[in-house]
Amino acid sequence: MKIAVVGTGYVGLVAGACFAENGNEVICVDKEPAKVRLLQRGKIPIYEPGLDELVRRNKAEKRLTFTTALERGVRNAQIVFIAVGTPTGEDGSADLQHVLAVARDTAKAMNGYKVIVNKSTVPVGTAAKVREVVRRETTHPFSVVSNPEFLKQGAAIEDFMKPDRVVIGAEDPRASELMSELYAPFTRTGAPIMLMDCASAELCKYAANAMLATRISFMNEVANVCEAVGANVDQVRRAVAADRRIGPSFLFPGVGYGGSCFPKDVKAMLKFASAKEYKFEILESVEAVNERQKLRLLGKVQKHFGSLKGKRLAVWGLAFKPRTDDMREAPSVPLIRGFLDGGASVHAYDPEAMTVARTIFGSKISYAENSYAALTGADALVIVTEWNEFREPDFARMRKLMRTPAIFDGRNLYKPEQIRAHGFTYASIGRP
Numbered sequence: 126m127k128i129a130v131v132g133t134g135y136v137g138l139v140a141g142a143c144f145a146e147n148g149n150e151v152i153c154v155d156k157e158p159a160k161v162r163l164l165q166r167g168k169i170p171i172y173e174p175g176l177d178e179l180v181r182r183n184k185a186e187k188r189l190t191f192t193t194a195l196e197r198g199v200r201n202a203q204i205v206f207i208a209v210g211t212p213t214g215e216d217g218s219a220d221l222q223h224v225l226a227v228a229r230d231t232a233k234a235m236n237g238y239k240v241i242v243n244k245s246t247v248p249v250g251t252a253a254k255v256r257e258v259v260r261r262e263t264t265h266p267f268s269v270v271s272n273p274e275f276l277k278q279g280a281a282i283e284d285f286m287k288p289d290r291v292v293i294g295a296e297d298p299r300a301s302e303l304m305s306e307l308y309a310p311f312t313r314t315g316a317p318i319m320l321m322d323c324a325s326a327e328l329c330k331y332a333a334n335a336m337l338a339t340r341i342s343f344m345n346e347v348a349n350v351c352e353a354v355g356a357n358v359d360q361v362r363r364a365v366a367a368d369r370r371i372g373p374s375f376l377f378p379g380v381g382y383g384g385s386c387f388p389k390d391v392k393a394m395l396k397f398a399s400a401k402e403y404k405f406e407i408l409e410s411v412e413a414v415n416e417r418q419k420l421r422l423l424g425k426v427q428k429h430f431g432s433l434k435g436k437r438l439a440v441w442g443l444a445f446k447p448r449t450d451d452m453r454e455a456p457s458v459p460l461i462r463g464f465l466d467g468g469a470s471v472h473a474y475d476p477e478a479m480t481v482a483r484t485i486f487g488s489k490i491s492y493a494e495n496s497y498a499a500l501t502g503a504d505a506l507v508i509v510t511e512w513n514e515f516r517e518p519d520f521a522r523m524r525k526l527m528r529t530p531a532i533f534d535g536r537n538l539y540k541p542e543q544i545r546a547h548g549f550t551y552a553s554i555g556r557p
């Protein structure tokens with residue numbers, strides 16, 4: 126099939142490359158000329174495992190091309206995906222300006238029937254808004270479809286190629302048939318294609334993210350209670366997760382959720398529920414708990430040292446989660462700001478997010494070449510992101526490098542007894 130994907134970020138680029146991989150002819154459109162130039166040269170502007178190879182291969186086969194010219198993409202395509210950002214607006218709701226701008230420009234460029242697909246995460250009612258905008262600008266026939274994306278950064282290609290489910294909200298059979306045909310190769314393993322109305326499809330994405338955020342905040346609260354009563358969250362979690370009604374995913378306590386999706390989608394869902402006079406109380410608490418949890422390690426470090434003035438802190442992990450360079454809403458940001466405000470100096474290391482970190486902190490912190498270099502002369506190590514390379518470090522080497530051997534582990538990477546045997550003071554989340 127001939128496809129245009131508008132917006133070449135985490136979702137658009139992965140979707141475009143994966144559609145091309147399955148034999149479709151894909152034009153990826155982005156309004157950022159620098160990004161498009163980079164992609165045209167076969168370079169990937171983001172870090173996502175396996176994406177560079179996928180893009181290079183499909184580009185070489187001429188199934189995947191990049192342009193800033195929306196018109197060229199639209200004219201060539203049967204299906205136009207909108208995969209632009211829907212950031213949090215000033216009042217907390219999803220800002221739809223980019224989605225509606227693309228819808229308008231798509232309509233102006235149309236030269237026949239098109240299926241216009243919302244892949245961005247958008248509040249209920251957006252398909253209707255897009256339909257309205259397009260109708261005003263064109264006399265050509267079209268269908269609007271909601272096709273929310275569930276991929277996870279860090280495993281985006283695997284998620285896209287083998288989704289748990291594909292959700293398609295469509296109001297007419299012509300569009301549902303085209304979409305089902307497009308996704309058929311992705312669902313050979315038996316994953317369902319779920320056809321539904323647009324409003325339900327739009328809500329699916331928010332409900333799923335809200336549920337995942339709820340599990341994280343819930344488990345963080347359980348961990349905090351564990352600390353208060355002297356229980357061990359590792360053991361509690363294992364027992365809870367063994368219940369088949371609950372399962373093990375998203376039950377790890379930590380420093381709170383971040384990223385470009387959970388925080389903004391939780392906010393947006395609260396907003397569109399309250400616009401209909403529904404107070405989503407659980408979700409309000411999920412958000413409040415998360416804000417508090419992001420600063421939990423700061424409290425522990427402050428309590429340990431009394432004052433942070435003049436302390437040298439090593440920070441391992443800056444990205445909001447492993448296998449990405451994304452620092453949007455990363456817990457590392459308020460945490461590091463708290464350390465700096467307290468008068469500490471911060472020496473940070475992340476395997477992929479250093480370039481992004483420089484745009485946030487500039488010269489306020491220093492950037493280490495590797496995890497050990499960050500430790501030189503440190504009064505404590507603070508672990509924020511659970512990159513695999515932090516899981517089995519050389520503790521003896523770490524002790525030699527640090528001024529005082531103290532570790533504040535926001536991801537429970539080590540066994541407390543093991544690390545204390547190495548001579549470290551150790552604090553983690555929800556464990557004695």
Ligand code: NAD
Nearest residue numbers: 132133134135136155156208209210211223245246274278
């Ligand atoms: P992103 O910010 O990485 O990428 C958006 C891209 O759209 C940018 O490259 C930007 O230049 C481009 N763009 C904006 N306006 C444009 C326009 N008018 N014309 C052409 N290009 C334009 O965003 P993302 O992380 O890929 O997210 C996109 C959407 O998908 C959001 O709604 C997000 O909530 C949703 N989503 C994201 C993820 C994720 O893990 N990142 C997962 C599922 C869903």
